[in-house]
Amino acid sequence: MPTNDEPSAPKALTIDEVKSYILRTDATAPCSIADIRAVPEALKDLDIYWLGSVPCRNVYLIGLLVEAVEYESRSIYLVDDGTASINCLKKRPVRMSMEQVGEGSLFHRSRGFEVGDTVSVTGKIESYKGVRQVYVSSIEKCTSPDAESQHLLHVLQQHRNVYSQPFIIPPLPAPCTPKKAERGVSQPGYASSMASSPATIACSSPVVSPKKDKPRLRHPSRLRSKDLNENVFRMYLSHIIISTLSMPESTSRDMVSLEPMLETIGSSTPRSSRTSTVIGSPTQTPTRPSRSPMDSLGSPTPRKPAGSVATETPTPPTLGVTLSYLRRVQVLSDLARRVVDHAAHERDKALRHAERNARTKYEASQTSTSEYIVTSSAGASSVSRASKAGVPSGSRSQSSHKTSLPKGTEGLSNTSIKSQRSGTTQSRSATRISSSNASRSSSRNNPPCSITPEETARRAAYHAKLSKLHEEDKKKRPARTKRLFESALRTLVSEGELALFDGPRRQVPSLNSLSGRIPLTPSGIWHDLTNTTTSSTISAASTALSAPSCSDLDTISEDHSQSIDVLSDPSDSEDAYIPMTPQVLRPVMLAALRRALITQRGGVDLKSWTKAIRGDGQWARIPDLVVKETIDILHEEEWITRVGAGRWDFTRGSWARSLQLS
Structure with missing residues (x-):
């Protein structure tokens, strides 16, 4: 069911607007498989297409599952909706063997759909070797028997009312709290739990926000070797x-404040605080009572209760x-x-690797040289044996002896000669076998190559260098x-x-x-x-x-056999450092806002405020992200208020309170 809509891009849309729109979660376009094969490409190398006048990358389709092929790290599903068919590729985060994904396996049973079922696919359009395919983000079985026909009717309606009309980017949907999924909806097995577990964790605790969780770091003593950098x-x-x-700053009274805490922890009976005892004692000197929080005439002006002022703890x-x-x-x-x-360990490892390579190269060169010498000596010995075997004196003596013998003894002499020849051949073969065995045993027992004086000197220099480096490591470690x-x-x-x-x-x-x-x-x-x-x-x-x-802060000491690092005495002239946090920057930014408001009436914009802060060389490198985070915190604490488009000013009474922070 290919579309005949003209792929015209609205003039009001820019490339940045198109890119930002297609990355939204609500930018999934329902379409048919014929639309996926026919839509033209809008931006090259970004997989953005024009579905009529609507830019799209993520699509939603419903069709019949014709074929399912499982591989170790991916699954390929062939889906047909009556208009065309397309391959849907879904990758798995964990590589699995063919036995684990084969027919009858736990993975195969936990998919939730089989070949012949009607499935709904949500994914991204991709081109692989000139062929369109869908990179699946979710695939589920449709329970309704007419889901495919209803989807095609909805797609036709979208072509008439949306895809053929000038496109305007819709506003962002209103945020809503995700509902907890029912137990019957989730499919059994680990294949569905891997995809659904992050959403379940995020929505299981609506009271605690994940942004407020403190970053958890592994204890330094538990760091792996690869993380030591x-x-x-x-x-x-x-x-x-x-x-x-x-x-707080450590004083000599720190341990005194810990003693009553240790006593109260050891006892199970709760004790009243010292403050409440003193206030309730009859021997206390009477003082003038503080002004009541509410005027006797019933003034509508709210006042802070007197008890709240006493409970405020001063900021350290x-x-x-x-x-x-x-x-x-x-x-x-x-x-x-x-x-x-x-x-130092990584440096020693590199040196050992280089030394191992040098020794391997030297042994290979020595082995090739020794093999060449053995081959040449074996050839010379074979030539000498062949020259000795080619002397004709024996045949002449045998022929002369044969002619001089009488006829009666000729057969006997032939028999003796044959026996002598066979005995000689057997003795020669036995000699060759014994010599070969002796040479093999000698080659196994002897070292493969002899070490030359140059190689000995090089190895000695390597060990001397390694020992010297180890001594330097011990001395220079502090x-x-x-x-x-x-x-x-x-x-x-x-x-x-x-x-x-x-x-x-x-x-x-x-x-x-x-x-x-x-x-x-x-x-x-x-x-x-x-x-x-x-x-x-x-x-x-x-x-x-x-x-x-x-x-x-514990005493610096070394356990086991390590040496003690002697630390130098602290100097009064050394630099001190503080972190760039909103807690530290609160008085600094409020002071900069006061300076900026002297010259600018009606509020200060972010650029002027940041410039006033960075005018001081101490805060010249403050990041923009920290500035914005501090402004948000000051706005939440009602120190500042927005008086215009991106302009800030003090709230009522906060100017005087900011002077106390300075």
């Missing part, structure tokens, strides 16, 4: 720097981290040491570890993930101040996998902490 180390370094923002100040601080984080130091050792930290910090600053900070910085704890403290989880991010002596009470205390403290 500078990029992974830089990712973990950035993650830990961001995690330290919520950590932003503290920068230094190189000395980061090098004393146990998980980071262990990961950096593993990255450095892995780089320096290389520090260089790895410095390189990662420079890269993060250049990429805009970190910024230099001139404000207060975290104090680097000394080894003496850490003695006697409870070792908590490293940086409070992962469970401690290395500390096996921590009691259950300590682990309960670490999980009960709302924010990790600086006591999470």
Whole structure:
């Protein structure tokens, strides 16, 4: 049923609009197989076609399943809807053997359709060697017996009302919550569960949004060897720097605050807080009561309750981290040491591979030379034996002896001569066999080739070089570890993930101040996998902490037979770093908005706001994505409001509140 519509492209459509439309989920066009074979190509190398005046790439068709061929990694279904037939290709994410996809197998039974059933196919039009085919995204069995005829009637209606009319891109459909699929709809078996499992997981928990989930990283001690590189180390370094923002500065009273927590965790009886006890005590000095939240005359102006003001916790100040601080984080130091050792291991592996190739090449050359010598010596010995066997003196003596013998003894002499000849032949053959066996045994027992002095010197130089490199690795490992930290910090600053900070910085704890403290989880991010002596009470205390403290930093030490990395004393002149997060950029962006509003009335656009932020050299490399994310958070927290098309201004009262953040 080919269409006779003229493939005219509307002038209002541009290439970008066509590309953006065909990638939408609602851009699937119902059509017949004859339409798929007849539609002209709209954009080359993009598989975009004109179905009348409508650009399409994804199609929906219904037809009879004529043939099904299963391969290890794909399935080919031949579908016929009465207008034409077409091959529908569906690839599998897992490669399977022919026994697993054969007739009667679990995969064959779990497809849900057989040859002769009416199926509905949704997929993308592709051209393979000049022949149109459909790359299947979903194929299902139709339960209605007249589904094929109803689909063809719907396609004819689409040609009259949609495909032959000027095309206008429809608006995006309204978002809706996906409904949970019924148990009877899903097909049994793993073939259907692989496709339906992501949607089920996404819709099973409507309360928790997947965007709010924190990124989960594997513990550094569990990283595989292939992941030990500078990029992974830089990712973990950035993650830990961001995690330290919520950590309060460590003081000498940190352990005092942990003692009552350990006691309350050990006891099952709940205790009242100290604040409630003090407020309710009769010995408390009477003070003037605060103003009631509602005026006695019933003022309509809402006021914040007095209790809410007391419960507000002050935001901890932003503290920068230094190189000395980061090098004393146990998980980071262990990961950096593993990255450095892995780089040395890869270098040794390359050297061993080159040495193995050199030895193989040398042995091959020596073997070819020895074979040439053996072949030439064997040829010379065979020539000498042939020359000895060709001397005619024996025949002359035999003939003369034969003529001199009488006739009576002629037969006897012939018999003796034949016996002598046979004995000589047998002795020669036995000699040849024994010599060949001896040569084979000698070739097996002896080494394939002799080592020349040059090869011996080369091998000795290789071992000496390897030993020297191992000694250098032991001596230079602390320096290389520090260089790895410095390189990662420079890269993060250049990429805009970190910024230099001139404000207060975290104090680097000394080894003496850490003695006697409870070792908590490293940086409070992962469970401690290395500390096996921590009691259950300590682990309960670490999980009960709302924010990790600086006591999470364990002493830098080496277990087993590894050497101890001696760290240099921290310097007061070293740089401090802070991450580019919305929490850090909130006061910076509010201050930039105040400066921009002084010169621009009626709101500030995004371009001017970003320019005001990057005017400070400290924030010159701030990414655009972080700026937009911070603006969204400020808008949600009602710091700013939109006053026009892409223009922002402070909300009522937020200008004065922003001065407190600065």
